[in-house]
Amino acid sequence: MGKVAYYTEEGLNKLKADLHELKTKGRAHIAHQIAEARDKGDLSENAEYDAAKEAQGLHELKIAKLEELLSNARILDESIIDTSKVAILSIVKIKNKRNNMIATYTLVAETEADVKTGKISVQSPIGKGLLGKSVGDVAEVQLPAGKAEFEVLDISR
Numbered sequence: 001m002g003k004v005a006y007y008t009e010e011g012l013n014k015l016k017a018d019l020h021e022l023k024t025k026g027r028a029h030i031a032h033q034i035a036e037a038r039d040k041g042d043l044s045e046n047a048e049y050d051a052a053k054e055a056q057g058l059h060e061l062k063i064a065k066l067e068e069l070l071s072n073a074r075i076l077d078e079s080i081i082d083t084s085k086v087a088i089l090s091i092v093k094i095k096n097k098r099n100n101m102i103a104t105y106t107l108v109a110e111t112e113a114d115v116k117t118g119k120i121s122v123q124s125p126i127g128k129g130l131l132g133k134s135v136g137d138v139a140e141v142q143l144p145a146g147k148a149e150f151e152v153l154d155i156s157r
Helices: 009-038 047-071 125-130
Strands: 005-007 073-075 092-095 102-108 119-121 138-143 146-156
Touching: 005 009, 009 047, 009 073, 047 073, 073 092, 119 125, 125 138, 125 146
Parallel strands: 005 073, 102 119
Antiparallel strands: 092 102, 092 146, 138 146
């Protein structure tokens, strides 16, 4: 039994769609590659066939991992989120104390993280540093460029 992971409904639906894609188009594509390689003759010295079979094994492993992830996935009930402290799915407005830049991030599960859309993982250095903080608290975060301090300005959902 794997570890239970919480997702937004959108995130869970994306995982299900990814799994469906792997099981349908992905499997069909690999079967086609194997058939093409098989048509080229002697399988004992057919590098294309070996590569296609290896790709099939990796593809099935990816499917198995995604199925396990989904079997332990739960939808987070957003109505019970406490906005007095930073938690998963909190929308946090922070100020970098070094340069006074203000940013807003949503803390999400690692598989839903997408910096371009402002979604950072609770496993990221900033995410970990912000968890449990309240408005007015300062999070000290160790980043590759050194230590940074972020002040929590607002928490919402």
